[in-house]
Amino acid sequence: MSSHHIVRDDQEPALIIANGAECHPELLGQLLEWSPWVVVLDSAIERVLDYNIKVDVLLGDFDRDFDPNKYLEKQFPLEIIHTPDQNKTDLEKAFDYLIEKGFPAANVVWATGKRADHTITNLTTIAAYREKLKIVIHDDHSKVYLLPRSFKKWYPAKTKLSLVPLGLAEGITTQNLEYPLNNESLHMGYRHGNSNLVVQDGLVCIEHHSGDLLLMECVD
Known part of the structure; x- marks a missing residue:
């Protein structure tokens, strides 16, 4: 899977790759076509690199002796965001980052499937961002988003x-x-x-x- 970098409209969504179960490569490729900015959460970076994807941001608490700096050269330019706050999940921190950067929307993959607690948390946490960010969570069987009134x-x-x-x-x-x-x-x-x-x-x-x-x- 090649680099996603194409000049696109600023209103297109960013893509967040979480650390749950992987989706089919075809779905990942389709989302990359629409997403000019890719944020990877924590140690998911190892699996993401197997797809030859250009990553823009690596974000997380980087625990378990995880060293993000070793990816700087391979993924240059790469922005590393260390977010040690344990009161929020890495996915919430990624949403906060995109809001701060002015992104209006985000597609999310690999956010379901591995652990039930992570899946439930990831699906329900989007309610807190109703007025701040349009979020769609994708996997091979579902597309999930919060409804407007x-x-x-x-x-x-x-x-x-x-x-x-x-x-x-x-x-x-x-x-x-x-x-x-x-x-x-x-x-x-x-x-x-x-x-x-x-x-x-x-x-x-x-x-x-x-x-x-x-x-x-x-x-x-």
């Missing part, structure tokens, strides 16, 4: 969509889904909206009045 997107019929509340989400109304909601609530651990299906080719509309609601575009 009013959402519209075209989908082909039979597309599988799941609505996952982070806590309590209220006032949810949907259109063009097989199992519709009409000003109803979803509550994590009590009532979910998994494995709904798009009825027909066209717009799916989802509104919710309060709370945080994830949309998962899923394939088996």
Whole structure:
């Protein structure tokens, strides 16, 4: 996989490569085509280098005797960001870094699959960035993002969509889904909206009045 560096619009998302399970190389390549800036978290750098990807930023707490400086020459120019604060995950620190740099959006890969605690934390932490950064988490089976209060997107019929509340989400109304909601609530651990299906080719509309609601575009 070759270098991703092409002159692109500043509004395109950065790509964060976390340290979970790897996605298919084809998905990684597609995201690199749209991402002019690549941030790698901590010791994932070793696996990333196997793909011959040009890394812009290496970020993390660099514990376990990890030496980031040994990558400086191979990945020149490489920005190394040491973030020892243990009150945030490395993924949260990467979001903070991108916000500080003025990025409007981020795609994230390798953030799911290895450990359940890391997966749940990575998926739920994006709620805190609702007003700061548009975040999409990708793996081989799902594309996950936080819904705005009013959402519209075209989908082909039979597309599988799941609505996952982070806590309590209220006032949810949907259109063009097989199992519709009409000003109803979803509550994590009590009532979910998994494995709904798009009825027909066209717009799916989802509104919710309060709370945080994830949309998962899923394939088996």
